[in-house]
Structures are given as structure tokens and as C-alpha cells.
Amino acid sequence: MSADSLRALATLALLHELADDAWRAAVERGRAQRPQAPGAGADTFLDGLAALVAEERDRLRREWAEGDVSAREPDALAREMAELRFEVAEMRGRLEAVEQLLDGLRAGVERLVASREGTGRCG
Amino acid sequence: MSRFGRILTVVVGHSLAAAKGTRFGLVSREERRRMLAVEVRRALEDLGPAFIKIGQLMSVRPDVFPPELAVELGALRDSVAPVDPTLVRGVIQHDLGFPAEVLFSSFDPVPIASASIAQVHRARLREAYRPVCGATLPAGTALAVKVVRPGIEEEGAADLEAAARLARGLHHRGLLRRWNLPAYALELRDSFRRESDLRNEARVAVRFAFDFRDDPLVRVPRVVWPLSSRRVLTTEYVEGWPLSRVEEARRAGVDARGLAAHGARVFMRQVLEHGRFHADLHPANLLLTPDGRIAYLDFGMVGRLSAAERVGVAQVLAALVFRDAERALRYSSLLGLEVPPDVRARLVGEVGGLMQRTLREGRGDGRVGRTDVKGFGVGLLGILGRHHVPIPEGYGLLVKSLVTVEGVARALYPEIDIIETARPFVTRLLARRVLDPSTLASRWATALRAAAVEVSG
Secondary structure, X not given: OOHHHHHHHHHHHHXXXXXXXXXXXXXXXXXXXXXXXXXXXXXXXXXXHHHHHHHHHHHHHHHHHOOOOOOOOHHHHHHHHHHHHHHHHHHHHHHHHHHHHHHHHHHXXXXXXXXXXXXXXXX | OOHHHHHHHHHHHHHHHHHHHOOOXXXXXXXXXXXXXXXXXXXXXXXXXXXXXXXXXXXXXXXXXOHHHHHHHOOOXXXXXXXXXXXXXXXXXXXXXXXHHHHEEEEOOOOOEEOOOEEEEEEEXXXXXXXXXXXXXXXXXXXXXXXXXXXXXXXXXXHHHHHHHHHHHHHHOOOOHHHOHHXXXXXXXXXXXXXXXXXHHHHXXXXXXXXXXXXXXXXXXXXXXXHOOOOXXXXXXXXXXXXXXXXXXXXXXXXXXXXXXXXXXXXXXXXXXXXXXXOXXXXXXXXXXXXXXEEEOOOOOEEEOOHHHHHHHHHHHHHHHOOOHHHHHHHHHHHOOOOOHHHHHHHHHHHHHHHXXXXXXXXXXXXXXXXXXXXXXXXXXXXXXXXXXXXXXXXXXHHXXXXXXXXXXXXXXXXXXXXXXXXXXXXXXXXXXXXXXXXXXXXXXXXXXXXXXXXXX
């Protein structure tokens, strides 16, 4: 089984927290296994695989808990970064619009005050 | 005469015209419905800008109105007399705080387009601006300044109130109850408000530009946020030919057929990848640019789909590719279409027949068979209507948008089969769905056991 497939299964196990009794028992049996010749049977194979997946899952959990994102796929990371950059840029745009609105309001108030003062002086 | 009285007079006038045109109901049912739809469109045009906008909003709701009417209203030409430039300047100064002369290095008082809700003026950028996506716009960049017509919000609100009154009256008298017009009048009011706030359009345009940042053939005018507000939307001005002048584009060397095929793929990508689609892709909202790209304008109406709905759309499109009516209806349930069991078999038969008539396969002579998505879309909504199957809003909007995309693409490339353009997207989306962790999670134990049996021999 390739490392990628194992990692995919480990991610699956972590995300779905596979923790029923049968799964735990399979992991335990798998951990206790010694190297054997092929053809030891489907259940033995599954126990071994469960142990491998559990080991990879624990490693993944540690990586994620420590915030280590280096293990994530570069494409996915780049997509997330681009999305985040877009959100920030869009927010900047909207803030610029609000800033313009405030500038406009201030200019309006200043014009109003100036006209009132002008009226006062004339009066 | 009061506004309500005027509305009533126009409605009665066009009803009489429809009755006369159909020789008081003596023509065929199809002809009667078509002529009635034409008179409704004419009545809305007579009632002015607010009603034209209301008609356009109705045109994207074939789930509520008969498909013939929705299609006819899609032809409402959005061209009305421009308002006085002084009033336009007043809106700019009110919303942005300064006169147009201060905000722009130049501002043309003569509009280049005048539609029901807003009109567009050319201007030039005073200072360089860094937009949300793409390169900085230098000072002097040509701009399109869209300004909401002064008073249109109040006029629209008053007209919608009058229309709601009419709808309540009809409903109360037991007329047209199937369409629940009073509820729809409320929805229309919300849509009208949403569309007259140009900040919504700005956000959709920016998102669309971001979604297609990797596509060199797609052009979206960039928004200048500091010069935009609720009633003013400033974007860069894009030169190009509207679809009505496609021959000029061709003479200038633009590959219009290639762009039509690409445009259809862009639509499929909007629907199936991003779950956000331009829901008002009529010919006036598209330009072919001199550098051979498609420019998308006017993002006032947009459709949205959840991830689950996207899978539903992919499955339905796959069903159309394979002309499988049962599958189309089964997966339509993911889009909210609920077919009662007692009419299901009959519906499958009718939709299957419709597919045979409209979605033709290749003719075997090497040429692509001409499918008719419009015929299929209108026919499907008609069948659902006849069997009183409620059509979800998003479903109707999607069918209508697909029909519009086909119409636009055919204007450039008459033989295009837009269902075929969906095929690679559908395949990709469904493959991704199969490999999705949650799908795998539900099947992994079975799959692993089968694999283990294989491995252990």
C-alpha cells in the first residue's frame, strides 16, 4: 500500500474518529502481529492494516495539533492562501468604500457648518 | 389618475389586446399562451422602468410563471430614456460626498447606456487604484460609472405595492391561486431592493473575477471600491462588441465560435465548480473584446448552489447526456424537486419522450446532432406544471439560465451542443464525489474487505 493511500485512510480515520470496539480490537491485534507469509487470511491483513492506519492517524493528529501544515498538499495550501488573500483584499475594498463615505459625510458637515457660519455673518 | 388606476388601465388595455389577438380564445392553446406572454411584456414596457425591472425579475422565475412567459419577459429590452445629468451628479455627490469633477479626472454627462434601474456614464480615474484582483489601475484609466436612477427605489416600492395590491385582490377572488402571487410579490420586493443596492453587484463581480483568475479568456471589469456606494458602482470600462455586433468582431479577427464554446464551459464551471452563476446572461451583458476575450457585465442577478446541489446538477446533466429520464428525476430531488409517487411513472414517460424530441444524439454522419435545451427546459417546466409538481426556485432559475446560455452561445456558434460541454465537468465532479472522504467513509469497510480477499487470495 502506498504512503499516499495510507495517509488518506489515516485522515479518514482521524476525521471520522473511528473508535468503535471492533476497530480498537483490530488495531490491538494488528500491533501484536509478527511478520508473516502472504496468504495468512483476510482478517489478519485487515488487522495489520488497521494498526498501520492507527499509527499514521496518531502521527497526523500530532502534526495538526502542533499546527504543522507542511504535510498538507501544496495545492490545497495554495488554494487556501489565495482564498484568504482574496477575503482580505475584498474587505480592504469594502473598507475603502466606507472610508470614502465617511470622508464624504465629513465634507458635507463642513460645508453645512461653513454655510451656517456664512449665513450668521451676513445676518 | 392615480398610479394604481394607471396600472389597472394598462393591464385592462393589454388584456383586451390579447383577447383580440387570440380571436377571443379561438386559436390554439400554445398560440394563446404565447400571445398573452407578448401582451404582458408590452404592458410592463408601457408601465415604465420599475415594471420593466419587475418583469426582468419575473423572467428568472419560470418556477412561478409559465415558461413561455418567463422566456418572453427575458426579451424585455432594458433601454429607457436617460435621466437629467444634473440629477445623476446629485446622486454621486450625495453618496460619495464630493462632486463628480472632484472624484474623477473627467466625467461624461452623456450616458452610454440607460436601463431601468441605472444608467452608465464614462469617466476617467483621477488617482491610481489597486483593485481586489489584478494589476493596479493607473490614473487616467477609462471607467464605467453606473448610477441608480434618482427616485427609482421609491417608484419601484410604490409600483410593487400596487402590484401586491392587485395580486392580493386576484388571490382573494380565487384567481391564479396556483401561483401564490401575494407571496411572490413580497419576494419581488426583496429582489428589487437587493438589485438596486449596487454594493451587492460589486461583491459578486469581484468574486466572479477571483473565481476565474486562472482563465485568460474571461474578463471581468474591476471594481473601484472608493468610488462605489449603494447607488454608484464604478468599474473599469471594457471596450468590446456586444453580441448584436458579432460580425464586426469576426472581421477584427475574434474567434467568436471558440469563445461561444468557451463561454458554455465557463457557465458549467460556474455551476458545477463554484456553485455561483451569472443568472442574467442575456446578450447585452456580454462583450467580445478586441484581444479575443469574453467580458462579463452586470452581476445583478446571481444563482447559488450548495455542494450537494452541485452534485445533483451534475447527475441531472449526466442524465441529459445519456437521455435517462428516470435518473434526471431521481437526482432532481437533490435540487428540491419532489415528485409524488403516484405521478412518477407518467412523468418519467413524458420527460423521456421530451428528451427524445429535443436532446438528439449524433446523426451518425459525423455531424453533431442539434440539441434543443430551450425546447427541453420549457417543455420540462411545462410538464411539471401540468402535473402540479412544485418547482423549487433554484431549479427554475438554473433551467432558465441554461436556456439563456444556449441562446447566447448559438448566436455565435449555431451548431453548439451545450449539454456536451458539460460532460467533462460532470465526469470530474462525480469522480471527485466518489473519492470524497465522507463517501469513502460510508463504503470503506466493504471496499477494504473486498480488497483484502483479493490480496489474500
